Amino acid sequence: QVQLVESGGGLVHRGGSLRLSCAASGFNLDSRDIGWFRQAPGKEREGVSCISKTDGEFYAESVEGRFTISRDNAKNTVYVQLNRLKPEDSAVYYCATLSGRCDTVVAPSGFWYRYLELWGQGTLVTVSS
Numbered sequence: 454q455v456q457l458v459e460s461g462g463g464l465v466h467r468g469g470s471l472r473l474s475c476a477a478s479g480f481n482l483d484s485r486d487i488g489w490f491r492q493a494p495g496k497e498r499e500g501v502s503c504i505s506k507t508d509g510e511f512y513a514e515s516v517e518g519r520f521t522i523s524r525d526n527a528k529n530t531v532y533v534q535l536n537r538l539k540p541e542d543s544a545v546y547y548c549a550t551l552s553g554r555c556d557t558v559v560a561p562s563g564f565w566y567r568y569l570e571l572w573g574q575g576t577l578v579t580v581s582s
Contacts, residue, residue: 473578486551487531489503531548
């Protein structure tokens with residue numbers, strides 16, 4: 454079965470850290486661009502970060518310097534390390550595969566949906582103040 458499964462969400466205090474995982478089954482993650490997105494209640498889904506097939510890293514301005522994306526091909530998993538978390542980072546975080554154009558995930562124009570292939574089910578991150 455082809456799927457993505459996110460894990461690692463939870464409740465942390467302001468300034469805390471979490472590492473989210475995106476594990477793939479049924480296909481190899483290293484053949485795809487992998488994006489992380491988030492959606493807070495009442496808000497649109499937004500791109501947070503993306504790692505390309507060639508390991509290029511892209512970050513939204515709001516998380517630059519705090520979040521780090523990485524992949525472990527042996528584990529067929531992509532991670533995003535969330536540091537110095539703020540209450541406004543609270544959201545359901547999703548990973549997704551894209552056919553290309555990782556840069557669109559974090560671009561203000563947000564044309565990532567043109568390249569989207571597969572979503573995971575999401576993992577909830579809650580940051581208390």
